[in-house]
Amino acid sequence: MHATPFELLVAVVLSAQSTDKGVNKCTARLYPVANTPAAIARLGVDGLIPYINSIGLFRNKAKNVVALSEILVREHGGEVPRSREALERLPGVGRKTANVILNTAFGEPTMAVDTHIFRIANRIGLAPGKDVVEVERRLEATTPAEFLRDAHHWLILHGRYVCVARSPKCGECVIADLCEYRDKNLPAAKPSAVARKPVAKSPTVRPPARAKGMQPMAKTSRAGARRGRSR
Numbered sequence: 001m002h003a004t005p006f007e008l009l010v011a012v013v014l015s016a017q018s019t020d021k022g023v024n025k026c027t028a029r030l031y032p033v034a035n036t037p038a039a040i041a042r043l044g045v046d047g048l049i050p051y052i053n054s055i056g057l058f059r060n061k062a063k064n065v066v067a068l069s070e071i072l073v074r075e076h077g078g079e080v081p082r083s084r085e086a087l088e089r090l091p092g093v094g095r096k097t098a099n100v101i102l103n104t105a106f107g108e109p110t111m112a113v114d115t116h117i118f119r120i121a122n123r124i125g126l127a128p129g130k131d132v133v134e135v136e137r138r139l140e141a142t143t144p145a146e147f148l149r150d151a152h153h154w155l156i157l158h159g160r161y162v163c164v165a166r167s168p169k170c171g172e173c174v175i176a177d178l179c180e181y182r183d184k185n186l187p188a189a190k191p192s193a194v195a196r197k198p199v200a201k202s203p204t205v206r207p208p209a210r211a212k213g214m215q216p217m218a219k220t221s222r223a224g225a226r227r228g229r230s231r
């Protein structure tokens with residue numbers, strides 16, 4: 001939950017290896033107290049930790065959030081810069097976080113490739129690439145411009161809830177017919193009602209028992225024919 005680019009930036013930095021729910025709980029307590037670079041810088045690391053110590057790596061995250069807040073105050077007039085280079089120079093901000101800020105806070109058509117998007121882009125055949133930068137470039141090149149702002153969120157949700165890492169839910173996937181993954185996790189086809197119905201066994205047709213002394217038909221016929229020719 002964020003109301004400003006700075007609130008989004010802090011939430012994304014806090015979110016590494018943590019759930020959205022956990023981060024939202026922290027920021028719901030923190031932002032009413034401090035939601036600007038100047039206020040977080042004033043809190044300092046020890047003042048920030050009590051608000052975020054329920055999430056993983058909180059000490060390191062506290063150091064990064066305070067350090068980036070100080071840089072924003074000192075070098076950017078307390079604003080989040082709208083530049084990839086400036087964003088990536090902030091502590092705790094890598095390419096993915098910079099892309100999220102550029103996309104979500106500033107409306108830039110960037111594609112933040114996280115672990116989910118990297119996996120599904122390769123698995124589905126949507127934008128195969130050996131690293132996140134290659135996947136990012138392919139997705140940016142192939143996604144229609146009008147969808148570029150939202151595609152990042154849709155792909156993350158698809159990877160998080162449907163095309164999950166271990167056992168993708170192919171049986172309920174709306175793009176199963178378009179997906180190129182060869183090992184789809186589809187439920188085995190149920191046999192149809194007709195196929196399940198036991199088929200009545202046809203009675204074995206046996207030739208009628210031959211009466212004692214009776215010749216087989218073929219022999220009888222051939223014998224009759226011979227008799228006819230001899231007449």
Ligand code: SF4
Nearest residue numbers: 163168170173176179
């Ligand atoms: S069909 Fe399966 S592997 Fe393909 S996108 Fe859907 S869930 Fe993922």
